[in-house]
Amino acid sequence: MTRWPLPEYMALALAQAREAAQAGEVPIGAVVVKEGRVLAQGRNGPRERHDPTSHAEIEAIRAAARILGNERLEGCELWVTLEPCAMCAGAIAHARIARLYYGASDPKGGAVENGARVFEHPQCLHRPEVYAGIGEAESADLLRGFFRERR
């Protein structure tokens, strides 16, 4: 059940998550948007890329920063299918992402509303606005399906 129509950007992030699953990676996807334009997309890929930092958010943020030629993504939104982990929440803060939209919450690995709650400490030098639960059913279904197949 989705409580409101799925925004276009979350649909794109979910499409990225499906690509990750097809590559045998945990299905998580992300999109960076600036002023209504999709700047960059990313999907989870640590195994095939031999890169432990290759989470969807990091891939999308790095790509967007390359495109803008700036380490700071001022005025940008990040849409991601799952609650970011501590690494990705930290990257979101460093990148100065203005608004974070995420799908499912992640009690096992999340660090926004769970665990380390990275944005809630004074050591976090930038806090995005946070909107959770957008596309959470679709996101959780993808993850459940992925792990069910692998058992």
Place this chain on the structure above:
Amino acid sequence: MTRWPLPEYMALALAQAREAAQAGEVPIGAVVVKEGRVLAQGRNGPRERHDPTSHAEIEAIRAAARILGNERLEGCELWVTLEPCAMCAGAIAHARIARLYYGASDPKGGAVENGARVFEHPQCLHRPEVYAGIGEAESADLLRGFFRERR
């Protein structure tokens, strides 16, 4: 004042930090070591690389994972001149770093003994052994000098 002789790996990390300063970046450096061999080095470089994730730890971890052809740096040590932030602590956990050695603590941005304390939550799926305060005087001097020049 250093309370014990500076280990070789921290000296290498400090040399990386000095390289960062010469490039106009905040002087922080890191080294990944496996079984006594230096696998990879990294230094802070977000501005020149247009990459908000380009912290010393991330650069060293990504380089080491490429060399090993594995997202998991099993049995590896990370030596870094400053207490890792939330992003880097998260990356250290994802990379399965066995032992973390760091120089100065960072009350303003650290997330190991300060702030988010990333390794202390059940959402953190791997905890390295942590050794702090190695080369802290040298590390803090580098940072102070860098920011003094810029004021």
